[in-house]
Amino acid sequence: MPKLDVNDYQLLEQRRKKGKPLKPKIPKKMNWKYINIFEIDPEEVARQITLSEYKIFNKLEFTEFLNQSWNKEERFPQSPTIRKMIDRFNKFNYWVCTLILQAEKLSQRIKILTYFIQLADHFKNLNNFNYLMATLSSLHSNSILRLKHTFKQITHQNKQKLEEFDQLMSGKGAYKTYRAALKSAFLKGQSCIPFIGIHLTDLTFLDESRSDYDENGEISKSKLETMVTVISNILVFQTRPYSLTDVPRLQEYFTDFPGLNNDQLYELSLQREPRNSNIEDL
Template sequence: MVQKMRESMPQTPIFPSMLGSTCSGQVQPEMGEQCGDPVYQDGSLVSGSLEALIERLVPTVDYYPDRTYIFTFLLSSRVFIHPHEILAKVGQICIKQKQQLESGTEADKAKLKSFAAKIIQLLKEWTETFPFDFQDERARKELKEIAQRISQCDEENGTIKKSISQMTQNVLLALSTRGGQFQEIREKIRQPVTDKGTILKTKPQSSQKDILSVCGDPLILAQQLTAIELERLGNIYPEDLMQIISHMDSLDNHKCRSDVTKTFNLEAYDNWFNCLSMQVAAEICRVVKKKQRTRVMEFFIDVARECFNIGNFNSMMAIISGMNLSPVARLKKTWSKVKTAKFDVLEHHMDPSSNFCNYRTALQGAAQRSQSANSCREKIVIPVFNLFIKDLFFLHKIHSNRLPNGHINFKKCWEVSRQIHDFLTWKQVECPFEKDKKIQTYLLTTPIYTEEALFLASFENEGPDNHMEKDSWKTLRSTLLNRA
């Protein structure tokens, strides 16, 4: 299924070649360049009415839309119209073209087979790239009706019917697979807990597992974190990412927008980032001896550096965020023993100034390396997910969906599509690292602490420095002990 998804994705980059005819499809001479519907500039589609854009989606005997256009339109159109409504309009256009060919010459009738094959190819690309569009029974009904009409174009040959049957089975399989993924994701969601015994040091330190006892090699841990990241990314689909835009422009109660599985996939990935940050902080704060705590800090700095070298920026950011949490940041005696030069370099890469300019430069470098790489190891690019989401949000806010004349702003659609396509390309990289069950089980199941519990553990290791911290410590001890 992954290979089929890859084959149906745009085969050429949308930018910077978006302004050329290769990527945005062949411009029909009679359409004109600066006026008409749709509108082109320098051979590139920039806007159009919804009706004109749908017509451009549907193949004819002599025309098949560029794959980048198919992907971009189907991805972006859900902001304006339900998928089942697009299918209905596609079906109506198919009927007209079919009737024209049937009523024409014998040569026209012979072209019916070619036309039918192109329609099936379009539906195949749609169902493979956006199978969740067909979770809606209305969409499946429209798909079935189009398929029945198209199969009549070549009743003597069973090839079309076989293609339709296989396509339908693949859709149902994809929906079933995603349903299973959703249930699995639900089970993996972790919530912070308060382990009174661990935090208040009532258990012997030797009886507790810690990260160094499970994996003492920073490179190995970075690789296992990357394997987890790629697995989690595999559960995010282009439609999920469009929720960022479509939720802000909700159209009545669109099923594609309100479906809980879509936003849940994004929330689950965000949960993983937060859990990793809190786990890093917990690993540090719960260590009693300062020398060992220093070792744990330096270990995580090395892990973050290895993540950076791999191209796993999301885990790197999560580790840095965990070490910058207040319960860890306040451990001044411990930090004084840490060799911080490497940590300073990492923080420089993730400096938020100038809209994370340093990070974006590093990300661009990793993306360029990925494009020319021969090995899966060099193809890995895992962006900081929260920043990626913010970029999509910002892109939506500064550019309108529609122009003053009512046309859809397709320039915006191209850019949204480019960013999401880049993300999908990165997430489809096959993980080159063998899964270590022991390490991954520890990373994914070890209890994580609430912020209150982290502060209490921090105070237990390095006492309060001022009256405010003393008051906080007393309150936390009382609160957590009573709660427990």
């Protein structure tokens, strides 16, 4: 996030608002024994996944970001919450791919792909950048992106949405557009879940490119201050809880995201749309 000045903080205080929790969008005849998320408004699914993830995000400790503990297996116990967020990010990725590819008919896959584009849009509106990126990673995975016939059949509006998401989360300019959106969410006093992956990359780069000590052999204050800034820009959003209503049964459902592995997904993708296939064959 770009460094803030006095005017930025004044703007933040002017725009800070409190709202009443939004009423859940749950079907009246919901089958809680066998939950089918496609029967639920994608906005509500985005809300509940966001609430579930925010509870985890809110447990992050400053010390978890030190010494690249999340990136070294022997140090995983020092970064339990970061590791949990990374694990859920990956599982969500496989879960999305699995749900798309389990649909045998082209028409079904189009509907499910459309659903997840809508879900991504709601993640964006909630400033849940972590799951916006997780959804994009799913749709750009090898097993899904090769479904050319499926992507061709989605509406022009949804194709534009995908382009919009790609631009927002693009790595160009060191994720310049995303960082600007993060700063905007901060200034407006909004709730947010940052895309934690890029900030972990920032810390890794900082740790490996700059010495812990200055030319006088003393601890580098410059490196330490930069590290504190990076971590603080993440944890500041722990003070911004979402004004949403928990749906406990859905919260329980979203504690895990079961899915197939990469090899299984790609094999299933080839079955759904064989190489050099025509749309008439599907």
